[in-house]
Amino acid sequence: MGPNITVTGMVLQVMPIGEYDKRITLLTKERGKMTAFARGARRPNSQLLAATNPFSFGEFEVFEGRSACTLARASIQNYFRELAADFAATYYGFYFLEFADYYCQENNDEREMLKLLYQSLRALESPAYDNRLVRLVFELKALAINGEAPNVFSCLKCGAKEELHWFSVKRGGTFCAECREEIADAVRLSESTVYTMQYVISARVEKLYTFTVSAEVLGELQRVMESYLDHYVAHSFKSLKILNDTDHFTG
Numbered sequence: 001m002g003p004n005i006t007v008t009g010m011v012l013q014v015m016p017i018g019e020y021d022k023r024i025t026l027l028t029k030e031r032g033k034m035t036a037f038a039r040g041a042r043r044p045n046s047q048l049l050a051a052t053n054p055f056s057f058g059e060f061e062v063f064e065g066r067s068a069c070t071l072a073r074a075s076i077q078n079y080f081r082e083l084a085a086d087f088a089a090t091y092y093g094f095y096f097l098e099f100a101d102y103y104c105q106e107n108n109d110e111r112e113m114l115k116l117l118y119q120s121l122r123a124l125e126s127p128a129y130d131n132r133l134v135r136l137v138f139e140l141k142a143l144a145i146n147g148e149a150p151n152v153f154s155c156l157k158c159g160a161k162e163e164l165h166w167f168s169v170k171r172g173g174t175f176c177a178e179c180r181e182e183i184a185d186a187v188r189l190s191e192s193t194v195y196t197m198q199y200v201i202s203a204r205v206e207k208l209y210t211f212t213v214s215a216e217v218l219g220e221l222q223r224v225m226e227s228y229l230d231h232y233v234a235h236s237f238k239s240l241k242i243l244n245d246t247d248h249f250t251g
Contacts (some may be wrong), residue, residue, distance in 0.1 A: 004072055005064060007031055010057040010117060012101045016042060022052050024071065027058060027117065029102055032108035036069040048074060055080040055096055057118060078118075082125045089124045092131050095239040096120055096138055102235055103146055112145045115205045123209040130212070132153045135243075137200050138222045139206055139229065144201045148232060152197045155179050164194050170215050193220040 009028030017023050022041040025035050041048040049055070051074035058076035083090050100117050104110045104251040115151065123129045151173030151210040155248045156160050156191035158179050167173070167189050180186045196213055213221070 003064075004061050005030075006059055006061045008035075008059055009114060010097075011052060012055055012097045014052060019035075020046075022048075024052050025101060027104055027110055027114050028060075029111050029114055031106070032110040032118050033101070033104040033106050034062075034069065036060070036071045038071040042069075050079065051076050053079070055093060055121065080121050080125065082152065084122065084183065086124075087133055092135055093121055094123055095135070095237060095243045098237050098239045099139070099142060102237070103142060108183070110229045113134060113142065115210075116141055116145065116239070119205055119208060126209075129209055131212060132217070132222065133218060134209065136186060136218075136225050139225050140197060140200045141208060143228075143232075149201050150174070150228060151198070152194055152201065157182075165189055165191065167194075167224060169224075169231050172232075187223075189220055190217060193217045196221065197224075 006099050007026065007028040007030045009026045011024050012027050012033070013025040016134050017037065020040045020042045022038040024036055026036065026037055028034055028108045035160055038048045038052045040046050043049070044183060048071060051060075052056070052071070056074070056076050057078045057080070060074045061072045081094065096117055100113055104113055107108045116138065120134055122136045123132060140149060150167070152164065152167070154174070155164060156168075156171055156173045156179075157175060160176045163176050164174040165177065165187040165188055166175040166183065168183045168186045169177060169187050173182060174189075175183055192214070196217060198210075199211070200208060246251040
């Protein structure tokens with residue numbers, strides 16, 4: 001058995017265990033994704049009650065046993081409580097948590113994903129950003145961090161770096177006007193949409209949520225990302241159905 005370790009991270013998932021315990025999944029800076037048991041965390045007077053809820057971000061002291069980790073104490077810096085005041089934003093947040101849980105691995109360097117998750121939740125709390133744009137930025141940047149983003153910086157056939165107005169989901173990137181004739185599924189994108197995708201893929205996480213887009217660009221991004229995720233991400237997110245229903249309901 002090892003000593004206690006302190007990690008910085010966020011609670012992605014919580015599952016009740018027995019009558020009073022919880023099993024939590026953390027995304028941490030030091031250990032990637034990790035699971036820990038929180039003994040008695042469901043008791044009303046437990047010091048771990050609030051700290052073991054989804055979105056809780058802070059420092060977690062964990063005891064490493066032979067077969068499992070146990071949460072000893074936690075110091076939470078941000079509960080993201082403002083999300084609870086907005087029904088739609090809450091479900092965007094749950095989708096981000098589930099997405100991170102799916103993509104991240106144990107004992108892997110997940111610092112960029114943790115930063116992306118944190119900054120995206122902060123953006124959801126801000127009235128300055130359209131939640132739909134926050135979602136698209138999160139999805140595209142998460143794919144980029146994991147090496148699965150489309151190539152939108154050059155023509156996939158000839159290598160040209162200008163006039164990249166055509167996008168193919170199946171080919172995974174952009175084409176110039178001359179090369180797109182051979183690409184059956186190519187769809188036209190505006191220059192602003194291509195630039196937005198380039199910016200999101202290449203920018204530092206801290207600089208992601210510093211812009212807005214027109215309704216036209218937002219619509220193009222939504223269509224591209226929906227098709228791209230359907231084609232390349234072989235996973236059904238439970239929170240995504242609720243989120244899509246919420247988007248439809250709220251218009």
